[in-house]
Amino acid sequence: MWTAKDNMTDQTGKTVIVTGANTGIGFETALAFYKAGAHVILACRNTDNAIQALESLRQQGGTGTLETALLNLASLKMVRQFAETFLERHQQLHLLINNAGVMIPPASKTDDGFELQFGVNFIGHFALTGYLYPLLKNTPGARIVTVSSMAYLRGSIDFDNLKSEKSYDPMREYSQSKLADILFSVELQRRINAVGDKVISVAAQPGANKTELARHMTADEFSAAVERIGELMEPWQGALPSLYAAVSEDVMGGELFGPDQDGGYRGFPARAAIAPNGSDEVAAQRLWSYAEEVTGVQFPG
Template sequence: MWTTKNIPDQRGKTMIVTGANSGIGFETARELSLSGAYVILACRNFKNAQDALERIRQISEKATVEASVLDLSDLYSVKQFAKTVLQTHSRLDVLINNAGVATPPETKTAQGYELQFGVNFLGHFALTGYLYPLLRKTKGSRIVTLSSNGYQHASIDFQNLRSEISYDPMREYRQSKLANLIFSVELNRRIGIKGDEVLSIATQPGANKTELTRHLSPEEIAAGVERLGTFMEPWQGALSTLFAAVSEEAVSGKLIQPHEDGYRGYPSLVSIKENALDTATGKKLWELAEEITGIHFP
């Protein structure tokens, strides 16, 4: 049973948590900062980031946190955020690709892609690519990318990534989270080929009470609880992410998720389903992301 009490001293380490102002992202950033890490709170706007910073410092005046703006729906914002990090920091021990959007009304990113695919996957792909040189030179660094249990029921529709044909909010959400998992797996494969020592670790937090449900009706939420069981609190959902970020037991090539069918419980390592392991799909998705973002790594 792994809990926050198992987090080792993180003093001297620098970490980034995207979407750190609420839900699982905030809980993750808080625990890492309380363990001594210097945590960059990467949020969609400065107010959200500053609010998160102040809440953490109310808990501990010694917490070392930095508020920063990262709008994953705009690749220009991603580039500017990464540029600032590279100019102001000499190491990056952990990048946590946590931020996400779920089941919104049909919306496009600044570059014209369906919002969930753009924010959850493309934005994090670009961010990881820009920051990879700093991760590579930091001994023992990790890239933690969040997926969802819904990935098991998804596939990548390469013909509909701009909602050219149709839009289904839950289908697109699951697709974006499958893309995240494929990304983590493919990144791990490419890192291995290159011989770098960076870890690429995938995780999914289970069923949680977070702002990701804000676009669902009360009836839809009630149906989800009936189907999946009681939703966890955000601090519980953050455990899998924290395990991936700091535990020596976390390894590349596996998925870390709550131990009770992936919906509730404590962090556990499980095998990834075949739909996220297809190398042809992984290669195609990677090359598409390179084409869209203009970033080639590792």
């Protein structure tokens, strides 16, 4: 049973970006790195919330250091600004944790016109990873952890509806975005291997947890979801797959880690098989080309 408390290795000297670190799984991920001695950048879309999280992390105590940075993944311009500022200030980046996410919001779009979940959960993180890749590549032992969800299993990519041109179905769009995260993570590793870089790209899925992710659900929808998937874990436990993927020696690029019990909804980190829709190379390549085209960001290589 792997836990951060018992198994997290010393992260002193490491620089870590956690997107969406002000709450939920991102907060717990940041806390574990802070306790382990890392320099943690809390990359959040709301500065006040980021500062509040930083203070709360300090109160809980850690041997690392903390910094907040403004990152709104719903705006490619702001993603670029975040990356430019980061690259001016930092000479290394050991870990990029692509954690931030939004689930079943009312129909809405990013600044660039993408359906919000596809835009934030995937497109924003694609661009962010691309902008930061040159630094990751030059930092020994660098890893990129992309947080997906069990919802990816029900997902498919509808290339004709990525801007909600046809219709909006909140859970279908969430599943699509989380499938995109897996396809991205696996395809990135293929491309890293092809150019001979040493960076590791790995996916994590946190299982079922009590966080603010359900903020757009009605009370009835929330009860029905809990009825279907069972008891929810505390966010510290949901952070473990991301942490394991980020620090364990037992990790290879292109893999997925998630809780080991109840079909992946609860438990402690373990390697998980990637379902056929998540390892579809044709879909992954098409998605990659699409993302390169719409973001104008090309990497690795």
